[in-house]
Amino acid sequence: MIINRLAVIGVGLIGGSFAMALRRAGAVGRIVGIDSDAVNLSTALSLGIVDEIADDAVSGVAGADVVFISVPVCAIESVVRSVSAALPAGCIVTDGGSVKAAVVRMCDALMPPGCRFVGGHPIAGTEHSGAAAAFPGLFAEKRCVLTPGLTADPIAVETVSSLWTAAGADVCHMEPGHHDRIFAEISHLPHAIAYTLVHAVGTADVEGENVLSYTAGGFRDFTRIASSDPVMWRDIAMMNREALLASIDGFSASLAELRRRIDSSDQAGLTEFFTTAKQFRDGIV
Numbered sequence: 674m675i676i677n678r679l680a681v682i683g684v685g686l687i688g689g690s691f692a693m694a695l696r697r698a699g700a701v702g703r704i705v706g707i708d709s710d711a712v713n714l715s716t717a718l719s720l721g722i723v724d725e726i727a728d729d730a731v732s733g734v735a736g737a738d739v740v741f742i743s744v745p746v747c748a749i750e751s752v753v754r755s756v757s758a759a760l761p762a763g764c765i766v767t768d769g770g771s772v773k774a775a776v777v778r779m780c781d782a783l784m785p786p787g788c789r790f791v792g793g794h795p796i797a798g799t800e801h802s803g804a805a806a807a808f809p810g811l812f813a814e815k816r817c818v819l820t821p822g823l824t825a826d827p828i829a830v831e832t833v834s835s836l837w838t839a840a841g842a843d844v845c846h847m848e849p850g851h852h853d854r855i856f857a858e859i860s861h862l863p864h865a866i867a868y869t870l871v872h873a874v875g876t877a878d879v880e881g882e883n884v885l886s887y888t889a890g891g892f893r894d895f896t897r898i899a900s901s902d903p904v905m906w907r908d909i910a911m912m913n914r915e916a917l918l919a920s921i922d923g924f925s926a927s928l929a930e931l932r933r934r935i936d937s938s939d940q941a942g943l944t945e946f947f948t949t950a951k952q953f954r955d956g957i958v
C-alpha cells in the first residue's frame with residue numbers, strides 16, 4: 674500500500690478510474706469521493722468506486738494523505754481555494770487536468786505550509802463522462818505526464834509517480850508550458866477540429882438535405898471525440914488559449930495550402946500533400 678487515505682474531488686471518468694485502478698492495485702487503503710453532482714457521487718458509491726462520500730470538499734479532505742482533483746480545469750482553482758485551509762499537514766495535492774501551466778502556477782501559490790502540489794495529466798480518456806464511465810484499466814500502458822514546478826518536493830513527486838505507476842501508467846515529466854504546447858497540437862487541436870467539422874457539416878445546407886444522415890464509418894471515426902463533454906473542452910480552450918490559438922493558426926495554414934493545391938488542380942502537389950500526411954500517420958500506428 675502506498676497511501677492510507679485518498680480524497681478524489683470530481684469522481685468522473687478520470688477521478689473514478691484513478692480510484693478503481695489504485696484499489697485494484699492495492700495501493701490505497703480508503704477512498705473518499707467528493708463531487709458537485711450528487712447523483713454522480715451516489716453512483717460512484719454504489720459502484721464501489723469510493724468507500725465513502727463527503728457532503729463537501731472541506732470535510733472530504735480531512736485526514737487525506739493525497740487529494741486528487743479531477744474537475745474541469747477552470748474549476749480547479751476554486752476547488753483548491755475552498756479546501757486549502759482544511760488540508761491536513763503533509764498532504765499532497767495533485768490533479769488530472771489537461772492544461773498545466775496555469776494550474777501549476779495557481780495551485781503552487783495556494784498550498785498552505787507543509788502541503789505540496791504536483792501537477793499531472795493522464796494521457797488516456799474516452800468521450801464519455803461521469804462515474805458510470807470509469808473503469809480500472811483506463812490508464813494501463815498509457816502515459817501520465819507529471820509537471821512538477823521548480824520548487825516541487827521530490828518525495829511528493831515520487832509518491833504521485835508511484836500512484837500513477839500502480840494505476841498502470843508510464844510516468845514521464847515535463848515543464849508545464851512545454852506540456853501545454855505539445856498537447857495543444859496533439860490533443861486540443863484535434864478536438865477543436867472534430868467539433869468544428871461536425872459544426873460545419875451539421876449546419877451545411879446542401880439543397881435542403883440533412884447531410885448528417887449520410888454519415889458513415891469515416892466521418893464517425895474522425896469525429897468520435899466531438900461527443901466529449903463540452904464544458905471540459907470549453908475550459909481547456911480557455912486555459913490553454915495562447916498555445917491552442919498558435920496550433921489553430923498552424924492548422925489553418927496547412928488547410929489553406931491544401932485549398933490552394935485543389936484550386937490550382939495541382940495533381941502532383943496534392944499527391945505529395947496526402948503522401949506526406951499518410952507517412953506521418955502510418956508512422957504512429
Ligand code: NAP
Nearest residue numbers: 683685686687708709710743744746770771798799802803
Ligand atoms: P467528468 O467525467 O465530467 O467528471 C468530473 C466531475 O467533477 C463531474 O461529476 C462534475 O460534476 C464534477 N465537478 C465539476 N466541478 C466540480 C467542483 N467544483 N467540485 C466538485 N466536483 C466538481 O470529467 P473527466 O472526463 O473525468 O475530466 C476531469 C479532468 O480530467 C478534467 O480536468 C479534464 O481536463 C481531465 N482529463 C480528461 C480526460 C478525458 O478524456 N475525459 C483525459 C485526461 C484528462 P458536474 O457534472 O456537476 O459538473
